[in-house]
Amino acid sequence: MKKTILTIAAIIISGMLATLQSATAHHSFAMFDVTKEQIVIGRVLRWAFNNPHSWLYIEVEDEQGNKQTWGFEGAAQVHAMRQGVNGTTFKPGELVKVVMLPLNSGEPAGAVCFVQKEDGSFARPNDGVCNSEARISVWQENGWLDSENLTVYEKEPEFM
Amino acid sequence: MTELKITKIKTMKTIKTNKPLLQILLLACSLAGLQSGSLAQMETLTARAPGDPPVEYPPRDFATAEEHYNYLLEQANGGTQHTMATIPVWDGLWSAGFNSMPSIFLEDGSMAVAMSPGGTVKEGVLTPAYEEHFRQRRAEITANGEQLYDRLTNCEYPGVVRWLWEPYVKEFANTPTQTWMLNDFMNETRRVYINAEHVNIDGKHSATGDSIGFWDGDKLIIWTKWVNPADYLRGMPLTSNQMELVETWQQQLSSEGVRQLVTQVTFYDPIGLQAPQSAVYVHNSSPELAEFGARIRNWECSSSSNSYQDENGRTFFYLPGDPEYKDPRGFTDFPDIPGQSLNPMNQ
Numbered sequence: 001m002k003k004t005i006l007t008i009a010a011i012i013i014s015g016m017l018a019t020l021q022s023a024t025a026h027h028s029f030a031m032f033d034v035t036k037e038q039i040v041i042g043r044v045l046r047w048a049f050n051n052p053h054s055w056l057y058i059e060v061e062d063e064q065g066n067k068q069t070w071g072f073e074g075a076a077q078v079h080a081m082r083q084g085v086n087g088t089t090f091k092p093g094e095l096v097k098v099v100m101l102p103l104n105s106g107e108p109a110g111a112v113c114f115v116q117k118e119d120g121s122f123a124r125p126n127d128g129v130c131n132s133e134a135r136i137s138v139w140q141e142n143g144w145l146d147s148e149n150l151t152v153y154e155k156e157p158e159f160m
Numbered sequence: 161m162t163e164l165k166i167t168k169i170k171t172m173k174t175i176k177t178n179k180p181l182l183q184i185l186l187l188a189c190s191l192a193g194l195q196s197g198s199l200a201q202m203e204t205l206t207a208r209a210p211g212d213p214p215v216e217y218p219p220r221d222f223a224t225a226e227e228h229y230n231y232l233l234e235q236a237n238g239g240t241q242h243t244m245a246t247i248p249v250w251d252g253l254w255s256a257g258f259n260s261m262p263s264i265f266l267e268d269g270s271m272a273v274a275m276s277p278g279g280t281v282k283e284g285v286l287t288p289a290y291e292e293h294f295r296q297r298r299a300e301i302t303a304n305g306e307q308l309y310d311r312l313t314n315c316e317y318p319g320v321v322r323w324l325w326e327p328y329v330k331e332f333a334n335t336p337t338q339t340w341m342l343n344d345f346m347n348e349t350r351r352v353y354i355n356a357e358h359v360n361i362d363g364k365h366s367a368t369g370d371s372i373g374f375w376d377g378d379k380l381i382i383w384t385k386w387v388n389p390a391d392y393l394r395g396m397p398l399t400s401n402q403m404e405l406v407e408t409w410q411q412q413l414s415s416e417g418v419r420q421l422v423t424q425v426t427f428y429d430p431i432g433l434q435a436p437q438s439a440v441y442v443h444n445s446s447p448e449l450a451e452f453g454a455r456i457r458n459w460e461c462s463s464s465s466n467s468y469q470d471e472n473g474r475t476f477f478y479l480p481g482d483p484e485y486k487d488p489r490g491f492t493d494f495p496d497i498p499g500q501s502l503n504p505m506n507q
Contacts (some may be wrong), residue, residue: 026310026312026313026461026465026467027309027310027312027313027467027475028306028307028308028309028310028313028394028474028475029306030304030305030306030308030474030475031474031475031476031477034305046487046489046490048464048488048489050460050464050488050489051344051345051457051459051460051461051464052312052315052459052460052461052464052465053465053467055488057480069480069481071479071480073477076328077454077457078328078329078344078449078454081449081452081453081454082449082452086452086453103477105476107479108479109477109479
C-alpha cells in the first residue's frame with residue numbers, strides 16, 4: 001500500500017510540476033499530446049545541447065528496413081544540467097529508447113521525458129512538460145520499457 | 161519514405177487506493193521537496209514561505225518613478241561613493257527564487273496560481289484595456305491549460321520586467337561606475353550606470369531599457385525607463401511602453417544562511433496600471449550550478465529554435481524535412497570548407 005501511495009504521490013507531483021514548469025520553458029507545450037507517452041527506439045543521429053531547447057534526433061528503422069528521423073525536444077541547458085545531462089550525454093550511433101510525449105499532429109517528434117541507454121542507465125534531458133523521475137519509476141514498475149518500438153500508452157484521466 | 165505506424169495503443173492501469181485524496185496530496189506536497197531534478201524550479205513557484213522577505217512599499221506615494229528615485233537619492237544624501245575596495249560583491253551564479261508579483265494581479269496570487277488554470281483577476285489594478293486583455297489571457301489558460309503562444313517562441317526578448325524572475329542563470333558584477341546584471345536567458349544583460357543621468361541617443365526603447373542608479377551603503381537603487389512593451393511574465397499582464405521601474409537591490413542572508421539578492425520593485429506604468437504597484441523578488445546563490453560545470457554561454461535562440469506561431473495562433477515546430485527547419489548543430493554557410501561544423505564535439 002505504501003508503495004502504491006508513493007506512486008500516486010509521484011504522479012500527482014508530476015502533474016503539478018508539468019503545469020507549473022510550463023512557465024519556465026521557451027514556449028508553451030500546447031503542441032504535445034500530454035495524454036499519451038510513446039516509446040521510440042533508434043540510434044542517435046545528433047544531440048544538440050542548445051538553448052532555448054536541446055534536441056535529440058534519432059534514426060528509427062522498422063521491420064522492413066524503412067528509416068525515419070525522429071526529433072525530441074528537451075530542456076534548456078541549465079535545466080538539463082540540473083538533471084545530470086550535458087553536451088556529451090549522447091553519442092551519434094548509440095542505441096537509445098526514448099520515452100516521449102508525441103506531437104498532436106502525429107509527425108515524428110515529441111517532448112522527451114527520459115531516455116534509457118543501451119547499458120540500462122537513464123538520462124533525463126526533459127523540460128517541464130514531464131517529471132522524468134516519477135515517470136521512470138512508473139515505466140519500470142509496469143515493465144513498459146520492454147515494449148515494442150513505437151508503442152503508445154494512453155494516460156488515464158487522473159494522470160493528466 | 162514510408163511512415164512508421166504506431167504498433168499498439170495501451171491503457172495505463174488504474175492504481176487504486178483506499179486513502180483519502182487529501183492525504184495523498186499532502187504526501188505529494190511533502191515529497192515535492194525530494195524531487196531533486198525539479199527542486200530548483202519548484203522552489204521558485206511555491207507560495208510565500210515563512211522566510212521569504214515581505215514587500216517593502218515606498219515611504220510615501222509617488223506619482224512617477226523619477227519622483228521616487230530622486231526622493232531616495234535625497235534621503236541617501238546623494239549616495240555612497242564606492243571604490244573597488246568597498247563595493248558589494250555579488251559573485252557566483254544565481255537563480256530566481258520567490259517573487260510576490262502575481263499577488264498584484266490575482267486574488268491569493270502566487271507563482272503557482274499564476275502558472276495554473278484559473279485564478280481570479282483583481283479588479284481595478286490594471287487600466288480597462290489591460291485588465292480586459294489579462295482576463296482574456298487567463299481565460300485562454302483556463303481553457304487550454306496554458307497560454308498557447310508566448311513572445312519568446314519567436315525569440316523576442318522577454319524584457320526587463322520579466323528579467324526579474326526568469327528561471328535560468330544570472331551573474332552580477334558591481335563596479336563604482338557600472339553594475340552589470342547578466343542573464344544567460346536570451347543573452348539579456350542589464351547595465352546600470354551609477355551616478356549618471358538617463359541617456360537615449362538611440363531615440364528608441366529597448367528590451368532592457370536604460371538604467372541609472374546609485375548606492376546607499378550596500379543597497380543599489382535603480383531607475384529604469386524606455387522599456388519595450390512586454391509581459392510581467394507568461395500568463396501575467398502586459399506592460400506598456402511607458403513602464404518605468406524603481407528597484408532596490410541588497411544582498412541578504414536567508415534564515416537558512418543562504419545568500420540572497422532581495423529586490424524591492426515599484427512598477428510605474430501610467431498606461432497599464434491604475435496606480436503604481438510594488439513587489440519583491442529574490443535571487444538565490446546557486447553554487448551547485450558551478451559544481452555541475454555550468455557557465456553562462458551564448459543563448460542561441462534565433463539560430464537554433466524551430467518553434468513558431470502557426471495559423472491558429474499556437475506554438476508549433478519546424479521539423480527535419482521542412483524547408484524552414486534550422487539544424488541546431490549542422491548549419492554552415494560553407495559546407496565544402498573543412499572545419500565549418502558547429503558541432504565539432506560529437507560529429
